[in-house]
Amino acid sequence: MILLSVEGLSKRFGGLLAVDKASMAVPEGSITGLIGPNGAGKTTLFALASGFLEPSAGRVLFAGEDVTAEPPHRRARRGIARTFQIVQPFQGLTVHENIAVGAYLRHAGRQAALDAARAVAEEVGLAPLLETPAAALTVAGRKRLELARALATAPRLLLLDEVLAGLNPSEVRDILPVLRAIRARGVTILMIEHVMQAVMNLCDHVHVLAQGRMIAEGPPRAVCNDAAVIEAYLGHGAAARMRAEGGAHA
Ligand SMILES: Nc1ncnc2c1ncn2[C@@H]1O[C@H](COP(=O)(O)OP(=O)(O)OP(=O)(O)O)[C@@H](O)[C@H]1O
Numbered sequence: 001m002i003l004l005s006v007e008g009l010s011k012r013f014g015g016l017l018a019v020d021k022a023s024m025a026v027p028e029g030s031i032t033g034l035i036g037p038n039g040a041g042k043t044t045l046f047a048l049a050s051g052f053l054e055p056s057a058g059r060v061l062f063a064g065e066d067v068t069a070e071p072p073h074r075r076a077r078r079g080i081a082r083t084f085q086i087v088q089p090f091q092g093l094t095v096h097e098n099i100a101v102g103a104y105l106r107h108a109g110r111q112a113a114l115d116a117a118r119a120v121a122e123e124v125g126l127a128p129l130l131e132t133p134a135a136a137l138t139v140a141g142r143k144r145l146e147l148a149r150a151l152a153t154a155p156r157l158l159l160l161d162e163v164l165a166g167l168n169p170s171e172v173r174d175i176l177p178v179l180r181a182i183r184a185r186g187v188t189i190l191m192i193e194h195v196m197q198a199v200m201n202l203c204d205h206v207h208v209l210a211q212g213r214m215i216a217e218g219p220p221r222a223v224c225n226d227a228a229v230i231e232a233y234l235g236h237g238a239a240a241r242m243r244a245e246g247g248a249h250a
Pocket of ligand 1: 013016018036037038039040041042043044045
């Protein structure tokens, strides 16, 4: 089943077409990657999928239903959760309280929200830090908190916007099994990621956005060897130069 699909989605900011007739489908149960150079429109596409921005054209379908006109809280209720690239926890609250904010979407009472938040903290490895003020967390801790806040809304689809950015290689290695376990219990993941080691390790399928357009898709390894993708990242002629260099070393 396709859980999320965007069809011919465009977003114009004044004279800039940040997303240009982009289409993609995210199968339920997958970890799907969205990659592309800086400024390609990836975060804008997330904002369109989650309802934080209205598209200039195109449609967003969730579990087969057209949600294009729905505001973010209605989509959250359906099961779409996103993280933000710039992590902004409630600094004055503890880790536990921050996660509970997400849990209020599904739980009416304070105690039920706190209980759900504790379970999520265990899942993402924040259980020992429940009473820590969010302001005291390291970068890696704040990234886990951002993940936890989204997970606490009990999503069917988790949109992760660079949750690995700023982590060192061992912190990246530590979080990969957490993401795999989230998928294993049935949560579908669409992730924007620049850390290619993680994309290669985690993603079943990858879509590539460049200057607002979808330029390639496929299994991660094939996509990374795609000439159009290499050119989008490294500039015109890069694929041919790399082939030539590869030849020289052979
Ligand atoms: N609210 C906005 N108003 C005007 N322009 C915007 C707005 N949001 C994004 N843009 C522009 O749209 C383009 C796409 O931005 P976006 O943040 O979606 O790219 P991205 O692929 O997520 O980039 P990065 O990898 O650097 O985060 C950029 O040129 C950006 O400056």
